[in-house]
Amino acid sequence: MPGRTVVKLATVSAVVAASVLAVAPSAHADLVTHCIGTGGAVTVPNDLLVPAGKSCSLTGTTITGNVTVAAGGNLVVTGGRISGEVRVAADGYLDATDTSVDGQVVLAAGGYGVFLKAAQTGTVTVRPKGTATIDSFLFVEESTIVGHVNASAGEVRLDSGTQVQRNLSSTGTYYTDVHDSFVDGTLSVLNSSTGSVVCGSAVRGRATFAGNLGGVQLGPNGVLDSCASGGYWGADVSITSTTGGVTVDDNIINGQLTVTSNDPAAQVAENNRIRGGVTGDQADATANRAARVADPDREEAGEQRAEVRRTSAERAASAAGAARL
Structure with missing residues (x-):
């Protein structure tokens, strides 16, 4: 753009x-x-x-x-x-x-x-x-x-x-990312073409991620974007029918985590605290990380998505700064 x-x-x-x-x-x-x-x-x-x-x-x-x-x-x-x-x-x-x-x-x-x-x-x-x-x-x-x-x-x-x-509701966006922010209601991200990243944030209501083509990253250690910490989820979290990879790392979930019909299977790190447990298919985190690094096409795609996210806010800030000249 x-x-x-x-x-x-x-x-x-x-x-x-x-x-x-x-x-x-x-x-x-x-x-x-x-x-x-x-x-x-x-x-x-x-x-x-x-x-x-x-x-x-x-x-x-x-x-x-x-x-x-x-x-x-x-x-x-x-x-x-x-x-x-x-x-x-x-x-x-x-x-x-x-x-x-x-x-x-x-x-x-x-x-x-x-x-x-x-x-x-x-x-x-x-x-x-x-x-x-x-x-x-x-x-x-x-x-x-x-x-x-x-x-x-x-x-x-x-x-x-x-x-x-x-509530925050997103359907059919290019991506929807939430960093260091608070959503007092529900969070829904559906059918995003390059996925969703949520880091360092809190969501009080239920969170639903479905049909996202570029992956879903909750917390650090994912391929979509860099961030320092996970987040707090006040209710159930559901991540389904997602391609491009799912990572859940360093989160507190005061409900159940559902990860079904994702390709590849979701990575759910051991450092998450999930009160209601995990249901669905999940991959071994260590093996999945190794497979991702060994796949140059996926690694390159992840780097491209991360670059889009890094430059988005910079573009807006640049336009805003020029607007005030």
Whole structure:
């Protein structure tokens, strides 16, 4: 996925409250603020629109209504407050840092991506890709999502103390990874093309991983990504019908671990503490590690997936940094 930057544009609209927020009436005679360029610590007393193909960078801005980022638009908000919801259209981009969104955040099919850092939002939804050529991303760091996370496309990574207060549900993503984060509800990762990694995290509810093609790694010592520790699971964990390898290492599971119909059979390390025991097929960890190292194709595939994961957050951070230049 090529990096994209959000640049400051020259003012092309009327000045409102010492910013470059252009105000235009809607069809219902309500005011809609059009943002092209930059805006500061002002209050927008209505909805805000970033027009198609345009960019808007806001610092310390309060928006009392809803926000729409039209097709191909870019919105960067730092230290802001949005009382309504944020909807991002196809090829649109949202970057919110130190910002609170009272409503939901929705990325449409073919949306470019959402990057949240030290933010708070309601439910976050990434729509299925469908026939769009763009595969989306959702990168979240140090943030609180008061509602659910529902992702159905692209790259998904929660990191650095992120909290999801309801459920995290992922279906058909490129990958879904959770690092050093907390999910207060259930966790479900289904049919991911390069699998899922969960490290250093806690999940209070039941966790289900099924039909993932690239493997599932819970804790360290797997081929998908590097991490320092396993995690805590407050209920049952189920990993089924997975190809590419399953590793469960250094975890506390306050329930039963089910590992069935995985190819190859799951590796469940002895250092796991599993209150309800393990059911299903599992391989000898030592033998399976040796077989994996001896298989250069699988080792190379694992290295490629790890590189994708390492560069994903770097791409988002780079785009976010350039957006603020």
